[in-house]
Amino acid sequence: xxxxxxxxxxxxxEQLCAWNPQAVAQVVxxxxxxxxxxxxxxxxxxxxxxxxxxxxxxxxxSDATCVDRYPLExxxxxxxxxxxxxxxxxxxxxxxxxAQHGVVDSLVSVWPGANWLEREIFDLFGVRFEGHPDxxxxxxxxxxxxxxxxxxxxxxxxx
Amino acid sequence: xxxxxxxxxxxxxxxxNMGPQHPSTHGVLRVLLELDGENVVTAVPDIGYLHTGxxxxxxxxxxxxxxxxxxxxxxLNPLGNNLAYCLAVEKLLGLEVxxxxxxxxxxxxxxxxxxxxxxxxxxxxxxxxxxxxxxxxFRERExxxxxxxxxxxxxxxTSYIRIGGVALQPPAGWRAQVKRFLDMMPARINEYEALLTxxxxxxxxxxxxxxxxxxxxxxxxxTGPGLRASGxxxxxxxxxxxxxxxxxxxxxxxxxESDCYARYLVRVAEMRxxxxxxxxxxxxxxxxxxxxxxxxGIVPPQREKMKTEMEALIYHFKIFTEGFSPPPGEAxxxxxxxxxxxGCFIASDGSPKPLRVHFRSPSFINLQALPKxxxxxxxxxTVACIGTIDIVLGExxx
Numbered sequence: 105x106x107x108x109x110x111x112x113x114x115x116x117x118e119q120l121c122a123w124n125p126q127a128v129a130q131v132v133x134x135x136x137x138x139x140x141x142x143x144x145x146x147x148x149x150x151x152x153x154x155x156x157x158x159x160x161x162x163x164x165x166s167d168a169t170c171v172d173r174y175p176l177e178x179x180x181x182x183x184x185x186x187x188x189x190x191x192x193x194x195x196x197x198x199x200x201x202x203a204q205h206g207v208v209d210s211l212v213s214v215w216p217g218a219n220w221l222e223r224e225i226f227d228l229f230g231v232r233f234e235g236h237p238d239x240x241x242x243x244x245x246x247x248x249x250x251x252x253x254x255x256x257x258x259x260x261x262x263x
Numbered sequence: 264x265x266x267x268x269x270x271x272x273x274x275x276x277x278x279x280n281m282g283p284q285h286p287s288t289h290g291v292l293r294v295l296l297e298l299d300g301e302n303v304v305t306a307v308p309d310i311g312y313l314h315t316g317x318x319x320x321x322x323x324x325x326x327x328x329x330x331x332x333x334x335x336x337x338x339l340n341p342l343g344n345n346l347a348y349c350l351a352v353e354k355l356l357g358l359e360v361x362x363x364x365x366x367x368x369x370x371x372x373x374x375x376x377x378x379x380x381x382x383x384x385x386x387x388x389x390x391x392x393x394x395x396x397x398x399x400x401f402r403e404r405e406x407x408x409x410x411x412x413x414x415x416x417x418x419x420x421t422s423y424i425r426i427g428g429v430a431l432q433p434p435a436g437w438r439a440q441v442k443r444f445l446d447m448m449p450a451r452i453n454e455y456e457a458l459l460t461x462x463x464x465x466x467x468x469x470x471x472x473x474x475x476x477x478x479x480x481x482x483x484x485x486t487g488p489g490l491r492a493s494g495x496x497x498x499x500x501x502x503x504x505x506x507x508x509x510x511x512x513x514x515x516x517x518x519x520e521s522d523c524y525a526r527y528l529v530r531v532a533e534m535r536x537x538x539x540x541x542x543x544x545x546x547x548x549x550x551x552x553x554x555x556x557x558x559x560g561i562v563p564p565q566r567e568k569m570k571t572e573m574e575a576l577i578y579h580f581k582i583f584t585e586g587f588s589p590p591p592g593e594a595x596x597x598x599x600x601x602x603x604x605x606g607c608f609i610a611s612d613g614s615p616k617p618l619r620v621h622f623r624s625p626s627f628i629n630l631q632a633l634p635k636x637x638x639x640x641x642x643x644x645t646v647a648c649i650g651t652i653d654i655v656l657g658e659x660x661x
Binding site: 134135137138139163164165166167169170171172173183185192194196215216217218219220221224228241242243244245251252253255257259 | 278310311314315318319320322323354355357481482484485486495497502503583592593594595597604606608610618621623627628630655660661
């Protein structure tokens with residue numbers, strides 16, 4: 105199991121709170137992992153801060169994925185796994201998107217590597233990313249209807 | 264199609280479909296190349312031909328059943344996929360795995376790394392026109408697959424690493440077999456290096472090709488040998504040790520040239536480091552001891568106990584019909600696969616089936632950097648760059 109330094113993780117929360125107390129809506133500590141819940145409107149600014157603040161220095165966006173909490177609302181939870189290579193630390197940013205809204209700001213401007221990760225989420229969940237340079241389906245064929253990884257999409261497919 | 268101004272006049276670019284059926288795309292990768300003569304103007308990778316919805320299928324299986332699906336993503340690294348998935352489930356459960364099982368896992372995963380790099384080296388050499396290396400590499404890989412077969416009964420889709428430990432006790436005589444391999448392998452790696460490292464054609468095809476700066480690679484989320492060849496020594500086994508990697512002594516090979524040749528040197532050096540880890544793991548694995556955690560209701564009970572204890576029989580029945588339910592929450596675990604950071608994210612809603620299983624597959628993310636590597640380069644270099652990214656399309660598309 106990955107040992108994580110929770111003492112440092114709290115330092116991340118402190119840094120972010122010092123920058124903008126609005127950015128940290130909630131902090132979830134579970135199994136040694138820290139998740140910082142960020143309001144959707146502040147996602148890009150918080151991500152930029154995580155990357156640019158020398159005390160945080162999260163230079164690698166390891167992963168981005170979506171969890172569909174259907175039938176709860178807001179149903180989509182976006183999880184971004186950040187890594188600071190020089191500081192040897194991991195953190196997760198999370199934001200929620202409702203079904204009616206379905207749009208979140210793209211992080212490609214912060215980490216260009218978010219490009220395909222966001223396209224994958226768009227493809228499989230139908231969440232759109234505002235400001236993404238090339239938002240097209242990536243895994244499924246262009247004519248595919250629906251978003252197969254949503255919980256209300258049957259596993260055996262639609263007949 | 265666009266027009267390009269050159270010294271001798273105006274030319275038109277041409278669009279060429281490379282793949283999806285092309286031997287050097289290592290599976291079914293299609294790259295749309297816009298060419299100006301021999302030069303690549305733009306490159307657009309098109310993927311998804313092997314998409315089978317593994318993440319969706321996982322949501323319809325119990326936690327233990329989903330292990331067999333993970334084998335089939337990165338089919339050159341099935342044990343590594345098993346490990347990432349099992350570590351994530353174990354983290355979700357807060358389950359401690361016995362040391363002996365952890366060491367067995369490390370040994371097999373490192374053997375898997377060698378076998379994966381062997382396939383890479385062989386296929387990359389054949390892409391570059393060196394036929395014989397492929398045959399040598401597959402000869403040694405066969406020995407590794409024989410070890411896997413002895414351990415798990417399967418050569419490739421082993422599903423040997425299970426939640427809470429490993430599936431079976433190591434087979435009789437495994438030490439001698441692994442030792443034979445360890446004694447043979449260093450000389451064999453020297454053989455490959457004798458064929459390639461100083462080879463003029465090999466160097467000519469790889470040196471200075473596919474350069475990307477370390478800053479670009481990190482920004483593009485590239486991990487694995489591709490990143491380490493640019494001087495960034497990021498390796499999950501060292502940075503965020505898992506499965507008791509902190510007990511092992513090994514180096515993380517890095518280069519600074521960040522070209523295809525540096526990526527080759529890093530992978531060869533990694534094979535030697537893996538041999539060191541396998542040797543240490545072999546010494547650490549005790550002759551007897553538990554291979555599974557004591558976790559009634561999660562880890563299947565021993566066969567003998569099922570015949571004598573009623574609880575054991577009940578647990579056995581429940582595990583294989585209903586499964587077990589981790590508490591609600593999320594866990595993310597990243598392991599170092601031969602291709603880079605292989606992450607597994609699992610969200611549980613407290614039911615016996617996962618709410619969401621997501622794999623951060625290194626092949627998928629590393630492939631993003633391909634256009635940046637080849638745009639402006641020669642079309643022949645495209646083959647070298649696709650090769651040294653080391654993609655496995657099963658994992659790209661999942």
